[in-house]
Amino acid sequence: MIRAVDIKKSFGDVEVLKGISTTFDKGKTNLIIGRSGAGKTVFLKILVSLFQPTEGQIFYEDTDITKLNKRQLIEIRKDIGMLFQGSALFDSMTVEENIRFPLDMFTNMTRKEKEDRVNERLEVVNLEGSNKKYPGEISGGMQKRVGIARSIVLNPKFLFCDEPNSGLDPKTSLVIDELIQQITVDNQITTVINTHDMNSVMEIGEKINFLHMGKLAWVGHKSEVLDSDNQLLQEFIFASPFLQRLRDKALGK
Amino acid sequence: MFSFIFRAIHGFFYEIGKYFLLLRLMIARPEKASMYWKETMRQMNDIGVGSLIIVCLIALFIGAVSAIQFAYQLEGTFVPLYYTGYIVRDMxxxxxxxxxxxxxxxGKVGSNIAAEIGGMRQKEQIDALEIMGVNTAAYLVMPKLIAAVIVIPMLVFLAAIVSIMGGYIAAVPTGMIGHDAYVLGLRSFFDPYNVFMMFVKALVFGFILTSVSSYQGYFVKGGSIELGRASTNAVVLSDVIILLADYFITLLMT
Structure with missing residues (x-):
């Protein structure tokens, strides 16, 4: 479990996060949603300690990571996997080399063991046979899946995904969402997803944290979204007239 | 006016501080020595083998032009013509x-390093390495520095030989100076200390151009325009600092 306690973050005079306290549960897909500029990415970067909060604490189980020095942070990061918005694959390495990189860097596994682990992860993300391709030779959706494979290759306890569906078509987005949820449940890891994809919210939102202008405006399960009386959340989720009609139909209005 | 000067001085020391901070972060025990070794070998190949042709070409012509110029200048003077070989060699x-x-x-390696590291920063690849638990300052900069301080002195040594050969090719077959005179000049007044000084310079310059370029790339912010600017800054700053270092090394060692 990850616990954020009263997180504040300012850049100069601009206060981006205004005291966020929430928890991210183990074995669940925890979502951070909100409009552009709501502070989602900053919050996610604070959660993985790429940014330091101006105030507040982040607990991974019982460890406050905001108090760790660089060396201790490097240790704890070995338990973290992260999927970046642009996948962040190394261009000069093949798919196989990208996924194997953490194994090469941090384990003493034999060549055969590494090969087996890479193939196993490629199978999980349905990319068998793509070992020798370079990131530039595969589609955006495939790159995301390689990114997921790389992020889970060391069996992390915590998985973070920054906009996993950005730039993908709805069908591929669904595949990525299902994949992340399956990995979360199968491995009982704490997954935090930063998204503004409404399909993701309604499909895999087991715990949704809705940010609005740097504050936590609503927390709940996907099944509670429809009945919520939070005006900001309703305006955000059902922004288009089409979705509003769908909601009204579902509610029998 | 005062605030402008204050800001400029503050900015200068801020950048210097960040540069030394990067160097300090770089000095750490590698997560996996074999991975650093592999990266160092790749960099030695990129910096060394990748620069062979351009270095030789430039050295050849510098030697050739120097020899022709000095042979021409010394002609008709009381200075013996064999001094051409001696001057080309020592210069x-x-x-x-x-x-x-x-x-x-x-220009070649520095801009490449800044663009490579800066590109990784922009594509979040450095963040990805950080999240994995890799000391990015060490993994991205140290192999380049080690490779540079090994390979660049070799390239400089090669450049010196090619340059002297270039002088010979330009001056001897054209009849500006005889074979024996050129070789006599090369053998005259030789001081091995100069070779030592050449290696000291190569080592220091190699360190400067690699670390400054890495610094420019590592801290790049923004998009493609900023990346281009970082690449240009890497070359300009490296050149200026190399020239300054050249002056001080010469002052201290002669």
Whole structure:
């Protein structure tokens, strides 16, 4: 479990996060949603300690990571996997080399063991046979899946995904969402997803944290979204007239 | 006016501080020595083998032009013509081989390093490495620095030899100076200390051009325009600092 306690973050005079306290549960897909500029990415970067909060604490189980020095942070990061918005694959390495990189860097596994682990992860993300391709030779959706494979290759306890569906078509987005949820449940890891994809919210939102202008405006399960009386959340989720009609139909209005 | 000067001084020391902070972060125990070794070998190949042709070409012509110029200048004077070989040799060893080679390498290797690391920063690849638990300052900069301080002195040594050969090719077959005179000049007044100075310069310049370029790339912010600017800054700053270092090394060692 990850616990954020009263997180504040300012850049100069601009206060981006205004005291966020929430928890991210183990074995669940925890979502951070909100409009552009709501502070989602900053919050996610604070959660993985790429940014330091101006105030507040982040607990991974019982460890406050905001108090760790660089060396201790490097240790704890070995338990973290992260999927970046642009996948962040190394261009000069093949798919196989990208996924194997953490194994090469941090384990003493034999060549055969590494090969087996890479193939196993490629199978999980349905990319068998793509070992020798370079990131530039595969589609955006495939790159995301390689990114997921790389992020889970060391069996992390915590998985973070920054906009996993950005730039993908709805069908591929669904595949990525299902994949992340399956990995979360199968491995009982704490997954935090930063998204503004409404399909993701309604499909895999087991715990949704809705940010609005740097504050936590609503927390709940996907099944509670429809009945919520939070005006900001309703305006955000059902922004288009089409979705509003769908909601009204579902509610029998 | 005062606030402008204050901001400029503050900015200067801020950048210097960040540069040394990067160097300090870089000095750490590697997560996996074999991975650093592999990366160092790749960099040695990129910096060394990748720069062979341009370094040799420039050295060849510098030697050739120097020899022709001096042979022409010495003609009809009381200075013996064999001094051409002596002047080309010492000028090459003391100044031209280390300085010109490293200025050229700052353009070729330096801009490449800044663009490579800066590109990784922009594509979040550095963040990805950080999240994995990799010390990015060490993994991305240290292999380049080690490779540079090994390979660049070799390139400079090669440049010195090629330059002297270039002088021979330009001056002897054309009849400007005889074979024996040129070789006599090369053998005259030789001081091995100059070769030592050449290696000191090559080592220091190699360190400067690699670390400054890495710094420019590592802290790049923004998009493609900023990346281009970082690449240009890497070359310009490396060149200026190399020239300054050249002055101080010469002052201290002669």
């Amino acid at each position: 090459t060893i003391i100044e031209l081989a280390p300085t010109i080679t490293c200025l050229v390498l700052a």
